[in-house]
Amino acid sequence: MGIAILILMAIGVVLMLTRILPTAFALALLALGIAVISGAPLTGGKESILTGVLQNGAVTLAATMIAVLLGSWLGSLLDQTGIGGTLVRKIVEFGGERPAVVALGVFAVSILCGSITGSAPAAMLAGVVGIPAMIAVGLRPVAAAGTVLMGISAGSPLELPVWQFMSDALGAPVSEVRTVMIRLFPIALVVGIAYVLVQTRRGARHAWAVQLDRPKARIRRGDAPWYALATPLVPIVLALGLTVPIVPSLLAGVIYALLTTTKWGDLNERALRSLYKGFEVAAPPIALFVAIGMLLAAVKLPGAKTALTPIVSAISPAAPIWFVVVFAALVPLCLFRGPLNVFGLGAGVAGVLVTGGIYPMTAVVGLMASYNQVFGVSDPTSTQTVWAAQYAGVRPERSMLSTLPFTWVVGLGGMVLTAVLYL
Amino acid sequence: MNDLELAVGLLRDTPTHENRTGEQLRSWAQTALEYGDELAEGPDVETIHVIEREGGVRKGEVLLAEHQRGTVIVYTDALRRTEEVARSRGWSVTRESLRRAAVAHEVAHHRLDVRELNRRLGHTAARLGPFRLRGHVAGADEIAAHRFAHRRSGLAVSPLLLTAALAGRD
Numbered sequence: 001m002g003i004a005i006l007i008l009m010a011i012g013v014v015l016m017l018t019r020i021l022p023t024a025f026a027l028a029l030l031a032l033g034i035a036v037i038s039g040a041p042l043t044g045g046k047e048s049i050l051t052g053v054l055q056n057g058a059v060t061l062a063a064t065m066i067a068v069l070l071g072s073w074l075g076s077l078l079d080q081t082g083i084g085g086t087l088v089r090k091i092v093e094f095g096g097e098r099p100a101v102v103a104l105g106v107f108a109v110s111i112l113c114g115s116i117t118g119s120a121p122a123a124m125l126a127g128v129v130g131i132p133a134m135i136a137v138g139l140r141p142v143a144a145a146g147t148v149l150m151g152i153s154a155g156s157p158l159e160l161p162v163w164q165f166m167s168d169a170l171g172a173p174v175s176e177v178r179t180v181m182i183r184l185f186p187i188a189l190v191v192g193i194a195y196v197l198v199q200t201r202r203g204a205r206h207a208w209a210v211q212l213d214r215p216k217a218r219i220r221r222g223d224a225p226w227y228a229l230a231t232p233l234v235p236i237v238l239a240l241g242l243t244v245p246i247v248p249s250l251l252a253g254v255i256y257a258l259l260t261t262t263k264w265g266d267l268n269e270r271a272l273r274s275l276y277k278g279f280e281v282a283a284p285p286i287a288l289f290v291a292i293g294m295l296l297a298a299v300k301l302p303g304a305k306t307a308l309t310p311i312v313s314a315i316s317p318a319a320p321i322w323f324v325v326v327f328a329a330l331v332p333l334c335l336f337r338g339p340l341n342v343f344g345l346g347a348g349v350a351g352v353l354v355t356g357g358i359y360p361m362t363a364v365v366g367l368m369a370s371y372n373q374v375f376g377v378s379d380p381t382s383t384q385t386v387w388a389a390q391y392a393g394v395r396p397e398r399s400m401l402s403t404l405p406f407t408w409v410v411g412l413g414g415m416v417l418t419a420v421l422y423l
Numbered sequence: 424m425n426d427l428e429l430a431v432g433l434l435r436d437t438p439t440h441e442n443r444t445g446e447q448l449r450s451w452a453q454t455a456l457e458y459g460d461e462l463a464e465g466p467d468v469e470t471i472h473v474i475e476r477e478g479g480v481r482k483g484e485v486l487l488a489e490h491q492r493g494t495v496i497v498y499t500d501a502l503r504r505t506e507e508v509a510r511s512r513g514w515s516v517t518r519e520s521l522r523r524a525a526v527a528h529e530v531a532h533h534r535l536d537v538r539e540l541n542r543r544l545g546h547t548a549a550r551l552g553p554f555r556l557r558g559h560v561a562g563a564d565e566i567a568a569h570r571f572a573h574r575r576s577g578l579a580v581s582p583l584l585l586t587a588a589l590a591g592r593d
């Protein structure tokens with residue numbers, strides 16, 4: 001029965017890879033298939049297909065969905081109020097004579113954007129002005145895209161919706177997720193800085209280069225006042241420094257952005273407009289989280305659990321050193337919508353690791369967070385990589401080749417950290 | 424379109440200038456063009472090593488020349504593309520003058536002093552009482568390099584116009 005589930009998962013991966021099915025639909029179907037194979041009854045209590053998998057599974061990640069929505073709202077506000085653009089413009093004005101300074105500055109802004117919202121919206125927030133600005137001061141296009149991606153990924157250990165996701169998906173308290181993430185952040189930060197310095201080490205690229213079909217995505221926005229530029233720090237300072245829960249931390253950021261940039265008379269309109277834009281931006285991840293919730297419910301069914309746990313436990317290394325070696329070697333499986341993609345089938349795998357008691361909860365959080373660092377930057381099929389690379393005028397695969405050696409190191413660092421601390 | 428208008432267009436397309444007034448951009452463009460003229464009057468002192476290579480026509484970018492560790496790389500396929508674009512517009516541009524312009528563009532980047540250019544542009548990034556922090560004007564060095572290349576190459580049309588034509592902005 002376990003083998004049948006694995007075969008089904010493999011089929012699901014193929015369907016996602018070949019893009020026959022969007023990831024969210026594939027995961028929902030996979031959840032149904034796993035429930036059927038593991039012999040769950042159609043109706044009945046918490047372990048039935050209709051109630052357990054579809055009804056309860058759909059809302060498992062409800063808190064995550066709200067966090068993602070609020071992050072997207074704040075992201076839309078940073079864009080519409082000109083806070084994002086102003087930050088990048090200031091960096092170019094202050095550091096433009098030295099490309100490395102501009103790149104490090106855009107990297108820092110990307111960390112802030114990545115701590116608010118994830119994937120393509122975060123990349124756009126930092127990259128719409130940041131990527132052409134870096135190219136204009138002499139960075140290579142592939143390095144400009146990579147700098148933004150490394151930045152938003154370095155910010156993702158601080159991204160409150162990600163904390164909520166790990167907490168909901170694995171059933172870990174937010175405080176434990178926070179502990180893992182705070183320790184992962186310095187690794188991502190240092191390696192990200194190394195990436196930027198290596199890319200700018202040869203100095204500026206002085207060239208006669210003509211950028212073709214530049215997207216006319218840049219809308220003119222006014223300058224935001226200097227005190228509004230602190231907006232991206234508000235949620236993380238509250239959540240990290242004052243241990244305020246995630247939803248109020250993000251709401252405080254929204255209110256701070258509105259009050260510092262918007263006249264009283266325009267408040268309602270801007271708040272609503274940016275909120276609705278936030279819904280639009282959050283639609284793809286929320287669809288995914290509904291499906292992941294169902295998948296998690298399915299792999300936790302008693303039938304699936306007894307079938308999968310022996311298999312997964314047999315192939316999961318127990319010794320810390322082998323934990324690091326094996327899972328670091330498996331890094332490519334989190335790319336191209338593979339089975340270890342944290343925002344895909346990987347969430348189900350993590351669910352099995354936790355419910356089967358194969359590793360301590362914190363170790364699974366660390367493992368998933370490590371994969372997230374690689375996936376978030378290098379996966380040439382993820383929306384942020386595709387957007388950033390194409391906006392810079394390079395192929396996403398080239399962006400992957402440029403960043404993967406660095407993100408693999410971050411992933412490895414996260415796994416070593418996990419093994420040392422939690423195994 | 425004259426060079427000043429083309430230079431204003433180039434600045435307008437450079438990120439960070441979205442909110443500047445036309446008057447401001449015009450004044451910066453003028454200063455950058457004059458700086459390019461001034462550089463072109465100076466004597467040639469350095470010897471530059473030039474190599475030619477294919478591979479300048481890429482997805483999303485046409486790279487005519489670049490400067491790496493004292494060596495200028497000229498991309499021959501990009502020069503051919505530029506020649507075609509120029510011919511389709513009825514401009515008489517020879518391959519040789521195009522090549523000279525590409526090399527001169529890189530010499531200009533090598534020679535121009537971004538700090539000095541920014542000083543002349545006089546953009547204030549921040550002000551705290553009597554203290555002013557000079558700001559960088561992205562794209563101004565490119566204008567100066569184009570003007571320098573035009574003076575040095577004897578091209579029939581301005582490199583600014585060729586650049587705009589390649590990008591489809593003319």
Ligand SMILES: [Zn+2]
Nearest residue numbers: 207208565568
């Ligand atoms: Zn140039």
